[in-house]
Amino acid sequence: MLFLATGAAAAVGAGFLAWPFVAQMNPDASELALSSTELDLSQIAEGQVVTIKWRGKPVFVWNRAKDQIEKAKEVKLEELIDPLARNENLEPDAPATDANRAAKDKENWLVVVGVCTHLGCVPIANSGDFGGWLCPCHGSHYDGAGRIRRGPAPQNLDVPPYAFESDTKIKIG
Numbered sequence: 001m002l003f004l005a006t007g008a009a010a011a012v013g014a015g016f017l018a019w020p021f022v023a024q025m026n027p028d029a030s031e032l033a034l035s036s037t038e039l040d041l042s043q044i045a046e047g048q049v050v051t052i053k054w055r056g057k058p059v060f061v062w063n064r065a066k067d068q069i070e071k072a073k074e075v076k077l078e079e080l081i082d083p084l085a086r087n088e089n090l091e092p093d094a095p096a097t098d099a100n101r102a103a104k105d106k107e108n109w110l111v112v113v114g115v116c117t118h119l120g121c122v123p124i125a126n127s128g129d130f131g132g133w134l135c136p137c138h139g140s141h142y143d144g145a146g147r148i149r150r151g152p153a154p155q156n157l158d159v160p161p162y163a164f165e166s167d168t169k170i171k172i173g
């Protein structure tokens with residue numbers, strides 16, 4: 001299930017090439033049947049983003065460095081285009097604080113669906129003006145918590161349902 005696990009920028013850059021548009025990656029029945037995906041986190045270095053495939057979609061798993069976390073935490077809710085956490089593990093009205101976007105009690109881990117909320121392109125990691133992702137299709141910038149900060153995308157990147165099975169393993173879905 002591990003689709004790609006190399007250097008951060010390269011990983012997601014390659015992911016972008018592999019998955020330029022959601023329309024081209026519609027999951028087939030066998031992929032949809034795999035409703036959950038496990039990932040070993042032990043090989044993901046600090047600062048590295050890995051892209052895995054879950055239910056036919058890319059999911060970004062980012063081991064955020066301290067400065068990246070601090071930058072995301074400094075953002076005030078009033079600055080956000082979308083004030084909702086969009087985190088399937090929380091209530092639908094949970095605010096988009098960094099704590100509500102990152103993994104519970106493991107703030108270095110950020111897990112988001114890698115599908116731009118504008119028209120579905122795959123954003124590029126470590127790009128854009130806010131320390132997160134840039135969607136090159138129409139210029140949507142996401143910050144270090146995957147929150148939309150500039151551009152036409154209306155919502156933050158979705159946080160899929162996931163849980164830690166151990167300190168070094170997560171199960172998505």
Ligand code: FES
Binds near residue numbers: 118
């Ligand atoms: S699809 Fe991402 S900005 Fe349009």
